[in-house]
Amino acid sequence: MAGRVNQLINHLKGDTINTMSVQAESWHGVPQAPPDxxxxxxxxxxxxxxxxxxxxxxxxxxxxxxxxxxLPVVKKVTEILLNDPGLDHEYLPITGLPSFTSAAAKLILGADSPAITGDRVASVQTISGTGANHLGALFLSRFYGFGEGGRKVWLSNPTWVNHFAIFNNVSIEPITYPYYDPDTIGLAFQPFLNTLRTAAPRCVFLLHACAHNPTGVDPTREQWGQIADVILEKGHYAFFDCAYQGFASGDLEGDAWAVREFVKRGVPLLVCQSFAKNAGLYGERVGALHVVAPTKEAAQRIKSQLSVLQRSEISNPPAHGARLVSLILNDQTLFDEWKRDIRTMAxxxxxxxxxxxxxxxxxxxxxxxxxxxxxxxxxxxxxxxxxxxxxxxxxxxxxxxxxxxxxxxxxxxxxxxxxxxxxxxxxxxxxx
Ligand SMILES: Cc1ncc(COP(=O)(O)O)c(C=O)c1O
Missing domain, CATH: 3.90.1150.10 (Aspartate Aminotransferase, domain 1)
Structure with a gap:
């Protein structure tokens, strides 16, 4: 009997060793990645x-x-939230907390934006700004009609390095446009404009809405106007990344100026929005993607597809941070307090x-x-x-x-x- 048991144990050991060696073999080709x-x-x-x-x-x-x-206002809303007897831990809807996404859209686009009043915005809550960039890139990879320029996205040289990986991950090739001029330590405006002009029609251009990372160099309003003109002329698509609204100048409205101006002029665009910096909610991962559509009906279709994509990625976004931001954005007193906190940081x-x-x-x-x-x-x-x-x-x-x-x-x-x-x-x- 003992012999049979030993035989069985040896057999199982052998199986384990075999399985381990097969696994070692399968992962042999995985190279060590460099640390971030x-x-x-x-x-x-x-x-x-x-x-x-x-x-x-x-x-x-x-x-x-x-x-x-x-932020003091974040401490205050955390108290309010935790003392709410109705607080539960149910799933949020797939596209996020509606009171958060609608207020977040108004914050970046302006409550009187033609896109808001015309009900033409498809807004989805995302895993902070990074998640918004990812979902936006994924959406373009599935549905954007790339022209003769191919499946490419133009990124500023330099840019937030994660942009490269985010677009590569969805099989859109990142290429760069001139942005920073080391001689003037300023904007390489003419070379940037020339690239917009000479690129094939219908290209996607990623633009930092304000407080460009890593250079801190932004176009002036006059220059933004010229950029918008060429984008419209060439039928390009503006992929706005807005990670620093309010944090840049201390003024939420001023930092949203370029995005709002582009919407007013009818430039086709989407905006990635983060509350990591301006609300100090880095670890809570609160953000949103807003796709501005030409019609209300198109916005509804776009939102239905964003919902399908989100379902297979994260199913439902996290609730806590979105509830905090929703409380701040939907109460005038708390909102005013937040603006004071933003001014303190900026x-x-x-x-x-x-x-x-x-x-x-x-x-x-x-x-x-x-x-x-x-x-x-x-x-x-x-x-x-x-x-x-x-x-x-x-x-x-x-x-x-x-x-x-x-x-x-x-x-x-x-x-x-x-x-x-x-x-x-x-x-x-x-x-x-
Ligand atoms: C340009 C830009 N986009 C997006 C992000 C995303 O930040 P988060 O995912 O923390 O909101 C950052 C953060 O550093 C950034 O600088």
Missing amino acids: SIFKLTAAYKEDTFPQKINLGVGAYRDDEDKPWV GRIIEMRKELFRLLSEELKTPGNWEHIVNQIGMFSFTGINSEASQALTEKAHVYLTTNGRISMAGLNTHNIRYFAESLDKAVRGQL
Whole structure:
């Protein structure tokens, strides 16, 4: 009997070993992927024991004490929500919380937008801005009538690096248009416009609605007007990514200007919207995709297809963050309080820009022109320093930033800005 049992155990062991070796064989071809560069930077920063170290890599707001900031209005609505006796944990509808999606559409497009009054917007709640980009890209990959230019999307050079992966994942090839001019540390406007003009008709162009990531360089209103003219002329499609409404200038309306102007002019477009930065709800993943359609009937058809796509991707979006934002957007007092909180964040960043500019150009007389620091907008600033200087800042001064010279202004505060300016000054002079 014992012999039979041992025989059986050996047989099972053999099976396990065989299964494992088959599995090892099947996954043999999976290469090790490199770590995400921003998260790698943060990990290196955390390990560094130097007392004056600074993290300027991460794109998240920090207060003057370098701490994450829970917006007071978010604290308030969290209390309201948790004390609601009717609160349950049922599924949301596939396309999201209706009171959230409709208020979110009004926030970005404007309540008096012809798209809103004409009921021509298909809005779907998404997994923050990244999810909105993904769902928008997936929708285009299924339904957009790409012209002779092929299944391609034009991205600004440079752009948020995730855009490349998001479009590659749905088999739309990303290609780039000129955007940033390193000589002026500003917008390469004419080359950008020329690309819009010479591209095949009906191309898809991804545009950052405000606070361009990573450069902080936005077109002026006059330039946006010219961009819209050419897009209309060529029958292109505008894929707007709006991750920083309100966070850029402190003004929700001003930061939505380009999107609203394009809608007014009848440019075919969609908008990806995130509440990560402007509501400080990074981890709650609150966002929306709004496809502006030519008619109400087309919007209904588009929404039905977005619902089908969403069903197989995430089934139902998460409830908590959407409920928080819905409370804020649908109550005038809470909304006014949110606007004050937004101004606090944007205002602190604008102050840091002014102080950095003052330190570099007036006090330290750092070689070069630093006006772009105050002209750029939003979370990020492209300093214009080269990769050697960026690397020296990290290796010698313990200042963590991406090698393209991009800094997150939110990582600067009244305690560390002088150390940063002095380190940058030395890096530029090659004295680090
Ligand atoms: C340009 C841009 N788009 C989209 C996002 C998406 O952010 P999230 O998915 O956290 O809303 C970001 C975040 O950094 C961004 O900078």
